[in-house]
Amino acid sequence: MARYEELEDKRVLVTGAASGIGLATAKRFAAEGSRVFLVDRDGAALDAALEDSSFAGGARADVSSEEEVRGAFEALDRTLGGIDVLVSNAGISVRNPCLDIPYEQWNRVMGINLGGMFLCSREAGRRMVAQGSGVILMTASSNGTEGHRWYGDYNASKAGVILLTKTLALELAPTVRVNCVCPGYVLTPMQKAEYTPEMLARVNEGIPMKRHAEPEEVAALFAFLASDDARYFTGADLRLDGGETAGLYP
Numbered sequence: 001m002a003r004y005e006e007l008e009d010k011r012v013l014v015t016g017a018a019s020g021i022g023l024a025t026a027k028r029f030a031a032e033g034s035r036v037f038l039v040d041r042d043g044a045a046l047d048a049a050l051e052d053s054s055f056a057g058g059a060r061a062d063v064s065s066e067e068e069v070r071g072a073f074e075a076l077d078r079t080l081g082g083i084d085v086l087v088s089n090a091g092i093s094v095r096n097p098c099l100d101i102p103y104e105q106w107n108r109v110m111g112i113n114l115g116g117m118f119l120c121s122r123e124a125g126r127r128m129v130a131q132g133s134g135v136i137l138m139t140a141s142s143n144g145t146e147g148h149r150w151y152g153d154y155n156a157s158k159a160g161v162i163l164l165t166k167t168l169a170l171e172l173a174p175t176v177r178v179n180c181v182c183p184g185y186v187l188t189p190m191q192k193a194e195y196t197p198e199m200l201a202r203v204n205e206g207i208p209m210k211r212h213a214e215p216e217e218v219a220a221l222f223a224f225l226a227s228d229d230a231r232y233f234t235g236a237d238l239r240l241d242g243g244e245t246a247g248l249y250p
Contacts, residue, residue, distance in 0.1 A: 006227060015088050020188035022089040028219035038057070125172055138181070139161075140161040140165070142245050177231070182239045186212055191212070208244070210242075
């Protein structure tokens with residue numbers, strides 16, 4: 001699977017790395033020869049993922065906690081001696097009409113989906129600026145580019161990720177490149193937990209490509225963005241949505 005020789009031995013930290021897009025991304029970078037450090041708040045799932053000997057190590061952390069994020073990066077420093085690529089991916093979503101969203105839920109979604117991106121990017125960015133190089137990548141969403149019913153907090157958080165990406169790209173250029181990926185519907189465990197098979201089928205009918213993305217397809221885009229082939233990409237929000245937001249379909 002390895003395609004980018006320059007990713008060999010790169011020190012990569014992936015958040016939300018124990019399942020879904022995060023685990024697929026961690027596996028892709030490991031296949032590229034990178035030294036991959038996993039971060040996830042689910043300790044049991046993290047331990048299971050770390051049974052794969054191709055990973056360099058990991059740390060349990062809730063990315064909405066400044067203290068826990070700092071501790072995860074300190075563990076990274078002890079294990080790998082620094083960072084070259086951050087894939088800030090951890091996120092949650094809860095399906096609720098806006099008028100029924102408890103404020104506690106709003107704060108939790110914002111804290112993980114946007115606050116976590118800020119905290120991880122700040123830790124990584126400080127290290128990358130000091131060493132004179134690095135790549136920061138974040139998982140946003142097509143939900144951050146236009147309105148979607150029943151996900152008001154999630155949509156707002158992902159729109160914030162896109163603007164955080166652009167702001168960091170301006171502030172850290174030309175030393176550090178910062179980009180985000182905006183997946184549409186991806187067939188992850190989180191998606192399967194929220195949608196029945198009938199709901200998934202209805203969603204597929206509304207996507208021009210007639211299917212969900214696979215997590216590995218998102219992982220492939222992250223690998224490209226970390227590679228030298230993407231060395232002129234910064235401040236970009238790249239949609240990977242099977243044409244969902246192209247304009248023809250609601």
